[in-house]
Amino acid sequence: MRRITGIAVAGLVLTGSLTACGKLDGPAGSIKEAASETTPSASTTADPDPSTSPSPSNTTRKPTSTSTTRRPTSASPTRGPITAADVPKLTVSELLAQARTAAESVRTVHVRATVKLDTEKLLIDMWVDRETEDFYGSVNFPTYASHMVRIGESVWTRLDERYWLSGEAGRQYTPQQAQLLATKYVRQTTADPDTADLVEGIIDVADPSYVLSGLSDRSTKLPVQTFEGWQVIPVRAANGDTGYLNAGLPVYPIRLVTGGPEPEADNYDKFNEPVTVEEPPAGDVVNADA
Known part of the structure; x- marks a missing residue:
């Protein structure tokens, strides 16, 4: 928590x-x-x-903004450059690696x-x-x-x-x-x-890397879901915490829902859009x- x-x-x-x-x-x-x-x-x-x-x-206030971020791709040694269509097929290990890279790229x-x-x-x-x-x-x-x-x-x-x-x-x-x-x-x-x-x-x-803090290669990938307009891939840890990752590129960490007697939610969006x-x-x- x-x-x-x-x-x-x-x-x-x-x-x-x-x-x-x-x-x-x-x-x-x-x-x-x-x-x-x-x-x-x-x-x-x-x-x-x-x-x-x-x-x-x-939310209580939304600035008018236009995303200027270009969506990068990264290469896999086994399948070549990963496309957005490939993301739902990635293993948990590959998803988490992509998500960590995407989280590091978030400036706003x-x-x-x-x-x-x-x-x-x-x-x-x-x-x-x-x-x-x-x-x-x-x-x-x-x-x-x-x-x-x-x-x-x-x-x-x-x-x-x-x-x-x-x-x-x-x-x-x-x-x-x-x-x-x-x-x-x-x-x-x-x-x-x-x-x-x-x-x-x-x-x-x-x-947003907090979403990934409790996840590991042993976590379980669940079927793609929709959350607030995002197609997301849930990845559930053994303790019940579930991270929701963008099912496209970049694989942004979108949401974390914690398990236990007091579940909580953390949500992230508007990645790299101007903040005034x-x-x-x-x-x-x-x-x-x-």
Whole structure:
């Protein structure tokens, strides 16, 4: 079962002092002043509340993009170059070798994953540039939802009203204040170790080779299935974990469903499609000070 401790700090790091800022290097007012604004400022990058789509197979934001990746082929010493039509006929060993190569080629990806955090489960829905390690998307906690953006050293987190009403921010806000603060992004930086752990955790989740981590040459290949428009080849490990591999080229790892009493799903798509990560408008940012 996937466990990432860094994501635990997503709420905890927001309990420090908060100041509202129009510019990160300009004069800042207090969070009290920000909460007292009468009209919420809607962010131009705001997404629908991700808590309305709790399933890890539902996405909250889809960028318009066109795949520019050329589909490579690789040669087999026994049958020559492999074509897409050959993939369903490959042995488990050959499939896994192809999938590892395809996973290594992934530079950008959309990931929907379930992460176990102590006794809680988080639902992550992220578009990630694995080269720059910038990303945007949602992290849904059991009691509240958040939207996150990461560019370089900066991480912005927008939390829904339930967070601001919970008292986790260090004080209790009124429903009107919580409604306003739910339109704001809290800015943190990776200079903070907890924030750096959070970023590292999300980047780790975005690695599609995780689908292959429990599979081996002794795993069992099952008949081709369809999943979200993909033709996939299930490969099942002895412990019940099942990886789903693209039945064409490249043999991308598409999905992992874990076995056991608490089955979970991790899904990957939008391989090598452009990911554009934009900084939230300065007027919608609330600074988090250590």
